[in-house]
Amino acid sequence: MTDPDSDFTSGDAGASVTYPMQCSGLRKNGYxxxxxxxxxxxxxxxxxxxxxGHAKVHLVGIDIFTNKKYEDICPSTHNMDVPNIKRNDYQLIGITDGFLSLLLDNGEVREDLRLPDNDLGKEITAKYEAGDEMLVSVLSSMGEECAVAIKGMTK
Incomplete structure (x- = not known):
């Protein structure tokens, strides 16, 4: 048995899910x-x-997973948390019971990601049933993951 602290197979730096950034340093289209x-x-x-004596920053953001709108006001000198976001593209190889079967870069198959229940989910299903090959872009942040886009595969 190996010690979990010395298992380096995941390639994750053990970074926190968020990092602090001064409110005045945040930008539109950022996170x-x-x-x-x-x-x-x-x-x-x-x-x-x-x-x-504090300038205040009024922020309006859209949740990257649920598309819900959130607002907050923060003094410009205070720190806000910025999420670490990873985006990966996987080849779609199947859809089973509302879950996507995705081919990972290392050849393994991942079947734990839910098919989105929105227009994107309908588009993925329609294209898959039509026999199109596609890449599914998966966004992961703060312990959550979601398919956010698809791209046709170039031969």
């Missing part, structure tokens, strides 16, 4: 954690310094 959810920033505005 931030709002109300505990990883969000893409769609709107930002900064108010002038008030009576107590």
């Amino acid at each position: 931030v954690v709002l109300k505990g959810r990883p969000c893409k920033i769609v709107e930002m505005s900064t108010s002038k310094t008030g009576k107590h």
